[in-house]
Structure formats: structure tokens, C-alpha cells
Amino acid sequence: MARVLEMRFNNAAGRLVTIKVPDVLDSFSGADASQLMDNILARNIFTSTGGDLVAKDSARIVVTDVTELEFS
Structure with missing residues (x-):
């Protein structure tokens, strides 16, 4: 099973931006996600077509x- 962390932010234009991180650890928690998102915002390392990321919206792990199906 593949586990992908999806972090959603609001940008300067008020739109949602999703950043995906593949292969997240089983032990990754909500507190870890919050801290990671705070670091992303503080360092301003990502931007979007609507400008800088300005606030956290949500986070989730998608499994x-x-x-694979066989056919003849």
C-alpha cells in the first residue's frame, strides 16, 4: 500500500494549494504534519500561481x- 501525505495550504489569492509527499512513515502523526506545515510557511520555500502560501488548511494521509488484474 502506498501512503501519501497531502498538505493543503491557502495562498495569497485565497485559493487552496496541495503539496504531496510520497511514502510517508506509518508513525507520521498530526503533530508531525502541523510542524512540517509550519516550517514550510516560515521558510516560504514554495510558491504558487496565486502567490505565496500564507496559512495551513488541512492535512491527510491517503492510502x-x-x-493488478490479469486478463487474456
Whole structure:
């Protein structure tokens, strides 16, 4: 199963921006996500077409299970 962290921010234009981090650890917590998002905002390392990221909106971990199918 693939685990992807999705962090959603508001940008200067008021739109949502999603940053995805693949292969997040099983032990990654909400507190870890909040701290990471605070660091991203404080360092201003990402920008978007709507300007700088200005606030945290939400975070979630998406788990995907892929099953290959055989056919003839």
C-alpha cells in the first residue's frame, strides 16, 4: 500500500494549494504534519500561481492499495 501525505495550504489569492509527499512513515502523526506545515510557511520555500502560501488548511494521509488484474 502506498501512503501519501497531502498538505493543503491557502495562498495569497485565497485559493487552496496541495503539496504531496510520497511514502510517508506509518508513525507520521498530526503533530508531525502541523510542524512540517509550519516550517514550510516560515521558510516560504514554495510558491504558487496565486502567490505565496500564507496559512495551513488541512492535512491527510491517503492510502492506496493497487491490485493488478490479469486478463487474456
